[in-house]
Amino acid sequence: MKRFAPRYKRFAAPAAAALTGALVLAGCGSGSGPAELSVSAAYMPQPFSDSMAAGFLTITNQGGAKDELTSVTSDLAGSVTVHETVSGAMQEVDSLDVPAHGRLVLASGGNHLMFEKLKRKPTQGEKVTLKLHFAESGTVEVEMPVESATYTPKTGH
Incomplete structure (x- = not known):
């Protein structure tokens, strides 16, 4: 089981970063609102x-x-x-x-x-x-x- 842990950590960090980036970009669009x-x-x-x-x-x-x-x-x-x-x-x-x-x-x-x-x-x-x-x-x-x-x-x- 320990053998898979390093691989999981290696892929988890980039996946978390990509997900966070996607949420930040989605937040930019959803909170944009109409023209003022x-x-x-x-x-x-x-x-x-x-x-x-x-x-x-x-x-x-x-x-x-x-x-x-x-x-x-x-x-x-x-x-x-x-x-x-x-x-x-x-x-x-x-x-x-x-x-x-x-x-x-x-x-x-x-x-x-x-x-x-x-x-x-x-x-x-x-x-x-x-x-x-x-x-x-x-x-x-x-x-x-x-x-x-x-x-x-x-x-x-």
Whole structure:
């Protein structure tokens, strides 16, 4: 019987370690929960154009599941489009990912919102209401202040 004991110990430790690793990985997935979204640093520079404006904000996801910004609506504009900037080139996209435990930053020179076919030109000091539509989290309403055309946020956007 002693002859098998060393073999058992030799295989038991790696098996226990593998089982522990599998449980730890399973725990990561089972406790992930849904997306938990919040919006900060929202602003619109006062537009120069009568027909178009840009919007910037940060969406933070403290949840364990990713979500997706699928569209944006606002009474101010005929349409609001989501744009991605890759290597300096801007292109309209259908959606942008909000990673689990991460952020989606819409900032000047990067990904951003375009308010098109403005119904009126917003002025500094005003607040523009918009609705962010997400694949999993539904709709989040945001009040976006209109800042000066040269505004640079302290957060680095």
